[in-house]
Amino acid sequence: MDDILNELEARRAAARLGGGEARIQAQHARGKLTARERIELLLDEGSFEEFDMFVTHRATEFGMQRDRPAGDGVVTGWGTINGRLVYVFSQDFTVFGGSLSETHAQKICKIMDMAMRNGAPVIGINDSGGARIQEGVASLAGYAEVFQRNVLASGVIPQISLIMGPCAGGAVYSPAMTDFILMVKDTSYMFVTGPEVVRTVTNEVVTAEELGGALTHTRKSSVADAAFENDVEAISEARRLFDFLPLSNRSGVPTRPFHDDPARVEPSLDTLIPQNANTPYDMRELIQKVADEGDVYEIQAEFAKNILTGFIRLEGATVGVVANQPMHLAGCLDIDASRKAARFVRFCDAFEIPILTLVDVPGFLPGTQQEYNGIIKHGAKLLFAYAEATVPKVTVITRKAYGGAYDVMASKHLRGDVNYAWPTAEIAVMGAKGAVEILYRAERGDPEAIARRTRDYESRFANPFVAAERGFIDEVIQPRSTRRRVARAFAMLRNKKLENPWKKHDNIPL
Ligand code: HXC
Secondary structure, eight states: OHHHHHHHHHHHHHHHTTTOHHHHHHHHHTTOOOHHHHHHHHSOTTOOEEEOTTOOOOOOGGGGGGOOOTTTTEEEEEEEETTEEEEEEEEOTTTGGGOBOHHHHHHHHHHHHHHHHHTOOEEEEEOOOSBOGGGTHHHHHHHHHHHHHHHHHTTTSOEEEEEOSEEEGGGGHHHHTSSEEEEETTTOEEESSOHHHHHHHHOOOOOHHHHHBHHIIIIISOOOSEEESSHHHHHHHHHHHHHHSOSSTTSOOOBOOOOSOTTOOOGGGGGOSOSSTTSOOOHHHHHHHHSGGGOOEEESTTSOTTEEEEEEEETTEEEEEEEEOTTTGGGOBOHHHHHHHHHHHHHHHHTTOOEEEEEEEOOBOOSHHHHHTTHHHHHHHHHHHHHHOOSOEEEEEEEEEEHHHHHHTTOGGGTOSEEEEOTTOEEESSOHHHHHHHHTGGGTTOHHHHHHHHHHHHHHHSSSHHHHHTTSSSEEOOGGGHHHHHHHHHHHTTTOOOOOOOOSOOOOOO
């Protein structure tokens, strides 16, 4: 018996060594953790249960039959994060560069299938040289099996990708189809074709970091949701994100004990809006003051800064927040902001996360750049996302809600459940200046007349009461009591039932 036990331990020890000490050291020398160290940090202590530790590849070409390391370059299994079930795979760069073989893919597929059956998220840690070159089409087939599962799992269980090394070629499309991508600065990159190919085809000279590093993807392409300094920070932030997410589309949002009075009053909010309607203020302050314990998990903080998206908790339960940010581009909606917020709204709706919308929007950004690049289609994405969402929707207009953007931002007309406005709200087709210039074009030469007309327009329309008279605003609320009003509204909506007509799927303007 002892012999058998010893053999098991010896086999386990060999498997845990992956590609061997030298390669582990090389991994560390680059500032990267190993596949197993990452899992250790990600999961609750002692909670990891590994699958398929002894799986080996079946390739025979290129002398591969002589090199069959246990585990085949990926560590898979399940465990918990703060006590909640999660499935993980972590590619092991020390084994054939973490490259994906047929059996490597099968291991990933196995835990994805289990996650779907048992209703829990998958976190994938990517650190791979791509398709296992020695396996050819068998590897490509393996990728496609993973892709297919990513798609079927989308909207059923949350999928999070941590990019912690290379992720190139078609391999990028698996993370691309997951809900959130977190990257590590300087040690991770994602691109469809690498710098060498780019140079040959387009004559552009670019480094891997410039082409597909964490800053590129969080600031320019918006492929990734956040960038972190190192593996440890990325993993601890992944745990924090996970805590906000439901286990599946049927589980409901997680709730946890809270130590923050839902009726907390914030007198400072009464002066958040500056006297001058064109002076910016930081919408983040409102989000923080509404949130339980001021805790906010921002998504895509570095991209399209004119709109904020993220998660907070109210009475311990997760709520998604979308908010115009007057600090950037006056909080207008442009292509990037519309795409960013639309994707976030759809994530929330798919997973039954209620949505709080904070509105201060002067309209859509004008210009040829925007029109040529399709603001019509991209703006429609956000409109579409809000209109199809059936989750509880609570909206607070703090200041401007002009034109089409008023309609888009979870207005009453798009089935907003509770629509509040601060007394400082201005709900109108456009700002006073623009309106008067159009309505009283003939008086343009008379500044006094124009000023009078502007004052008149402002007193008639630059307030929330015209909308409130029609019931488009349910109540004009004191800024200081926003947290209480919003928390009570979501509590009232807890058992909301709303279904869209049956369809195979919609045709959102992609
Ligand atoms: C097999 C691979 C491999 C691969 C790396 N290795 N990539 N083995 N298949 N795709 C092995 C190396 O032989 C080496 O083995 C070890 O992993 C580490 O690789 P190094 O090159 O020494 O590391 P580094 O200098 O850090 O470079 C990493 C790298 C580079 C940039 C990822 O290895 C590389 O360019 N690899 C090839 C990438 C690639 O072209 N993949 C196919 C892309 S096409 P030893 O034994 O020396 O440690 C693709 C299509 C997917 O992925 C399609 C999906 C639809």
